[in-house]
Amino acid sequence: MKKLKQWLRDGSLWLIILYLLLSILVVTANYYQIKQEEMNLLTRGLYNSTSFTFAFQNSSLSIDWKKLDTDKPYTVFNELDTKQKYEDRAIYFNEKTxxxxxxxxxxxxxxxxxxxxxxxxxxxxVGESVRKEDVFEKNGKEYFRLAGKTFEVIGRMGASYPSEVDELALVNMDAIDNHPNLYVMNTKDNKMKQDQALSVNQNSIPIQVIDRTDHGAQRYLSTDSYQKGILIFIAGILMITSLLFNQYWFNKRKNEICILWQHGIPLRKVYKRMTVQYLLLVSICYGLVSLGSSFLFAVWGEITVDSLRSYVSQLLIAYGLILLFSLLSIWVLKGIGLKPIDEKGTSRS
Structure with missing residues (x-):
C-alpha cells in the first residue's frame, strides 16, 4: 500500500496504466494485421499478393520443381482441370511456405x-458434396481419389470463417502426371515473371505469363493502403503519447529533481537515472502484454505457427519504436526541464 501511494504521488502508477493500455492497443493492431493477412490468403485460395500465373510454351513439358534455380522461398500450384465441384491443385514448395x-x-x-x-x-x-468413392476411409485412414490415383489424406484445413480453402483439394505435385494446365507461383523473386522464363539446373525454360487480375496484386491495393494507414496511425499515437506521458511523469517529479540538484547531485545524473526508470516501466508493461498475448494465442490456436513468428517479430519492431519515441521525447523534454533549473543559477542554498 505504501508503495502504491508513492507510485500515485510521483505519477508512476498512471504511467503504468497508460502504457498498459497503449501496449494493448499495439498488440491488438498487430493481431488484426496478422489475421487480415491470413484471411486474404485463405479467401484467395492460398495465392499471395506477389503470385503470378503462367503456362509452359511447350504444353507437354514437365520439370523437376526442386531443381528450380532461385535462392528465395517459393510455392507453385498446378491448377488441375478435373471438372469436380471442388477445386483441385497439385502443390510443391521450397523452404518456408x-x-x-x-x-x-x-x-x-x-x-x-x-x-x-x-x-x-x-x-x-471437400467430401460433403462429392461422390463417396472420391473420399473414403479404409483401415482407419482417409483417402482421396483424383485422376485415377489414390492419395492418403494427411490433414484437413479450414478457418473459423468460410473461405476458398474449404473446398480446395491439394496433392503433392510429383505424384501427378503431366497436366498441361495453368501454374500459379507464390514468390518474391520477380526475375522469373519479368524474364518470362524459369531457370532449372541452369537451363532456361520459356513460360507464358498470363494476366489474371483476380490472382494478381491489384486486388490487394485497397487492403494494403488500409493496412499502411493503420500502421501510420499507430506510429502517430506512439509518438504523441510518448511525448505526453514523458511530460506528465517528469513534471510530477520536478520537485524531486530540484531537491536532488540542491543536494549536489548533477542534473545529468538525475535525468539518466529517471530515464532508466522510465524505460524500465515501459519495457515491463509492454513485455507483460506481449508475452501474455503470444502465450494465449499459441495455446488457443488463434494463429498458426508461421503467423505466430510474424506476430512476435512485429511485436519486437513495435517495442523498438516505443523505445525510440520514448528516448526522443525524453531528449526533447530534458532540455525543457533543465532550462528553468539552470536559470536559477549555480546556488544550491
Missing part, C-alpha cells in the same frame, strides 16, 4: 515431395 489453419491432421512438409508418396490435404468441406 504459408501453413493454413488446420482442422485436423497436418499440412505438407518438405519430406512429402519427391519421395514416391501420394499425400493430400483437403478443405473441410
Amino acid at each position: 504459408f501453413v493454413p489453419p488446420m482442422v485436423s491432421g497436418r499440412y505438407f512438409t518438405a519430406t512429402d515431395f519427391y519421395t514416391g508418396q501420394r499425400f493430400a490435404v483437403l478443405g473441410q468441406e
Whole structure:
C-alpha cells in the first residue's frame, strides 16, 4: 500500500496504466494485421499478393520443381482441370511456405515431395458434396481419389470463417502426371515473371505469363493502403503519447529533481537515472502484454505457427519504436526541464 501511494504521488502508477493500455492497443493492431493477412490468403485460395500465373510454351513439358534455380522461398500450384465441384491443385514448395489453419491432421512438409508418396490435404468441406468413392476411409485412414490415383489424406484445413480453402483439394505435385494446365507461383523473386522464363539446373525454360487480375496484386491495393494507414496511425499515437506521458511523469517529479540538484547531485545524473526508470516501466508493461498475448494465442490456436513468428517479430519492431519515441521525447523534454533549473543559477542554498 505504501508503495502504491508513492507510485500515485510521483505519477508512476498512471504511467503504468497508460502504457498498459497503449501496449494493448499495439498488440491488438498487430493481431488484426496478422489475421487480415491470413484471411486474404485463405479467401484467395492460398495465392499471395506477389503470385503470378503462367503456362509452359511447350504444353507437354514437365520439370523437376526442386531443381528450380532461385535462392528465395517459393510455392507453385498446378491448377488441375478435373471438372469436380471442388477445386483441385497439385502443390510443391521450397523452404518456408504459408501453413493454413488446420482442422485436423497436418499440412505438407518438405519430406512429402519427391519421395514416391501420394499425400493430400483437403478443405473441410471437400467430401460433403462429392461422390463417396472420391473420399473414403479404409483401415482407419482417409483417402482421396483424383485422376485415377489414390492419395492418403494427411490433414484437413479450414478457418473459423468460410473461405476458398474449404473446398480446395491439394496433392503433392510429383505424384501427378503431366497436366498441361495453368501454374500459379507464390514468390518474391520477380526475375522469373519479368524474364518470362524459369531457370532449372541452369537451363532456361520459356513460360507464358498470363494476366489474371483476380490472382494478381491489384486486388490487394485497397487492403494494403488500409493496412499502411493503420500502421501510420499507430506510429502517430506512439509518438504523441510518448511525448505526453514523458511530460506528465517528469513534471510530477520536478520537485524531486530540484531537491536532488540542491543536494549536489548533477542534473545529468538525475535525468539518466529517471530515464532508466522510465524505460524500465515501459519495457515491463509492454513485455507483460506481449508475452501474455503470444502465450494465449499459441495455446488457443488463434494463429498458426508461421503467423505466430510474424506476430512476435512485429511485436519486437513495435517495442523498438516505443523505445525510440520514448528516448526522443525524453531528449526533447530534458532540455525543457533543465532550462528553468539552470536559470536559477549555480546556488544550491
